[in-house]
Amino acid sequence: MKYVQNMVCLGCGEQYPVEPINVCEMCFGPLEISYDYMSMKNKVTRESIQNGPPTIWRYIDFLPVNPDFIVDIGTGMTPLIKAKNLGKELGLTNLYIKNDGVNPTFSFKDRPVSITTSKAKEFGFEVLACVSTGNLMGSVAAHGARANMETYVFYPNTLEKAKILQTSSYAPTLIALEGTYDDANRFCTELSDNNNWAFVNINMRAFYAEGSKTLGYEIAEQLDWQAPDHCIIPAASGELVTKIWKGLQEFSEIGIISPPENTQLHLAQAEGCSPIVQAFNNGTSEVKPVKPNTIAKSLAIGTPASGSFAIESLNQSHGTATAASEASIIENIKLLARTEGIYTETAGGVVISVLQELVKQNKIQKDDLTVAFMTGNGLKTQEIFTDTIAEIKTSPKLKDFEKSLLEHKNKTLVST
Ligand SMILES: Cc1ncc(COP(=O)(O)O)c(C=O)c1O
Numbered sequence: 329m330k331y332v333q334n335m336v337c338l339g340c341g342e343q344y345p346v347e348p349i350n351v352c353e354m355c356f357g358p359l360e361i362s363y364d365y366m367s368m369k370n371k372v373t374r375e376s377i378q379n380g381p382p383t384i385w386r387y388i389d390f391l392p393v394n395p396d397f398i399v400d401i402g403t404g405m406t407p408l409i410k411a412k413n414l415g416k417e418l419g420l421t422n423l424y425i426k427n428d429g430v431n432p433t434f435s436f437k438d439r440p441v442s443i444t445t446s447k448a449k450e451f452g453f454e455v456l457a458c459v460s461t462g463n464l465m466g467s468v469a470a471h472g473a474r475a476n477m478e479t480y481v482f483y484p485n486t487l488e489k490a491k492i493l494q495t496s497s498y499a500p501t502l503i504a505l506e507g508t509y510d511d512a513n514r515f516c517t518e519l520s521d522n523n524n525w526a527f528v529n530i531n532m533r534a535f536y537a538e539g540s541k542t543l544g545y546e547i548a549e550q551l552d553w554q555a556p557d558h559c560i561i562p563a564a565s566g567e568l569v570t571k572i573w574k575g576l577q578e579f580s581e582i583g584i585i586s587p588p589e590n591t592q593l594h595l596a597q598a599e600g601c602s603p604i605v606q607a608f609n610n611g612t613s614e615v616k617p618v619k620p621n622t623i624a625k626s627l628a629i630g631t632p633a634s635g636s637f638a639i640e641s642l643n644q645s646h647g648t649a650t651a652a653s654e655a656s657i658i659e660n661i662k663l664l665a666r667t668e669g670i671y672t673e674t675a676g677g678v679v680i681s682v683l684q685e686l687v688k689q690n691k692i693q694k695d696d697l698t699v700a701f702m703t704g705n706g707l708k709t710q711e712i713f714t715d716t717i718a719e720i721k722t723s724p725k726l727k728d729f730e731k732s733l734l735e736h737k738n739k740t741l742v743s744t
């Protein structure tokens with residue numbers, strides 16, 4: 329908290345003290361945490377960061393958290409892997425995969441939720457809650473358990489079974505709502521007004537949003553203190569895109585990296601829910617709501633709260649926005665698994681599809697330093713694969729095995 333100044337309205341600039349509020353009283357704009365970058369210069373350095381723990385908490389000087397209240401489940405410093413095999417298939421020599429699906433609850437959501445839960449403890453809340461497209465609720469339930477808080481998670485009743493099963497193991501109260509995420513979100517906003525709960529992505533949204541900045545810091549540090557040429561980032565509410573950009577800007581602001589002048593952000597959505605892509609490609613920052621119909625359920629937000637801010641980040645970075653065809657998502661989850669041994673969820677499939685498209689359109693050149701963000705783990709969306717498994721069925725006898733293997737090889741030869 330050393331460097332936190334206040335909360336500022338992104339709409340009109342009105343300033344507020346740091347409290348669990350999320351909209352401006354004057355213009356209803358969202359609030360954002362502001363920092364005293366001047367004081368950070370020379371005090372927060374590459375060395376001071378490297379001396380921190382191997383988690384997101386190494387970036388505590390950039391976060392609105394009092395160290396006495398940290399709720400830590402070991403989030404962050406996930407692998408940034410040079411993707412030589414996938415790069416070769418796509419004709420890229422400098423492609424990296426940020427594998428954030430290996431966080432404690434298997435998605436990047438542990439970043440925003442660690443910050444919010446810590447802040448909720450500091451504010452003295454006893455109840456933690458969220459409205460989720462699937463990954464957030466697992467993270468909130470885990471952090472709630474760790475923080476000894478009563479926890480409620482709300483979600484549309486069409487989510488993947490694995491996400492619900494995982495979440496239930498942390499023993500929160502699970503509420504499956506009829507309708508879409510956007511219906512659930514409307515209901516939870518009303519609920520939040522009537523309860524003194526820390527709703528991580530409603531009244532605590534300003535703190536929640538800050539957590540995603542750590543992905544920006546981390547890739548810059550892992551790339552030996554530089555920003556990449558391209559970031560391909562999945563979007564639902566649009567917050568992650570905006571905050572990776574804010575992270576890179578902040579590092580540059582205090583002199584930890586050079587200004588990210590050559591960094592382009594590329595926003596990725598699935599065709600069945602691409603309101604931000606549509607707005608961006610129509611040359612407007614006014615995002616029109618859509619009704620989601622996509623297998624990328626984690627990205628199925630039809631009314632993205634931070635859509636216009638994500639577009640602003642794309643414009644500032646001379647970036648792009650692309651929708652992945654639904655059919656390509658499964659194909660590209662498999663491509664990444666087959667080439668790099670990384671198993672990502674549908675949001676990651678969307679990112680690889682968009683990466684391919686950008687290469688095809690020459691928007692990413694052969695030697696460009698490129699980072700593709702895998703934000704969730706493939707184990708969470710297994711059900712999309714159930715009828716595509718080609719296994720050899722045999723008895724554990726040498727003769728039977730050899731015969732079956734031969735049959736299998738012949739079959740794969742015929743089908744390829
Ligand atoms: C796996 C995954 N990736 C990306 C996102 C997009 O995050 P944001 O809402 O910040 O755009 C989500 C959101 O739930 C997600 O679950």
Ligand SMILES: [Zn+2]
Nearest residue numbers: 337340352355
């Ligand atoms: Zn305002």
